[in-house]
Amino acid sequence: MLLPAVFMVSEREDGKWRAHDPGAAYATPQGARDSLxxxxxxxxxxxxxxxxxxxxxxxxxxxxxxxxxxxxxxxAERRFG
Structure with missing residues (x-):
């Protein structure tokens, strides 16, 4: 079974990447960018x-x-990816 790709926004904090909004997932990279x-x-x-x-x-x-x-x-000294 192929599963669809899921995209999300992450934030670099204390040297680690964490989910910016843990409950949010997007079908496209553009959806994640629009959300951010x-x-x-x-x-x-x-x-x-x-x-x-x-x-x-x-x-x-x-x-x-x-x-x-x-x-x-x-x-403002925050890094998103």
């Missing part, structure tokens, strides 16, 4: 209580992710 971009724009400012300047940095990172379809991204 949405988190950077909407949920990160709310959950991390970001100030306006840092919120803008996260939004710019989401724009870079959308523009270049990256598989890795760094923002």
């Amino acid at each position: 971009a949405a988190w950077l724009r909407v949920m990160a400012p709310f959950t991390l209580k970001l100030d306006d300047a840092t919120r803008a940095v996260y939004a710019q990172a989401a724009d870079r992710l959308d523009d270049r379809r990256r598989n890795a991204l760094s923002v």
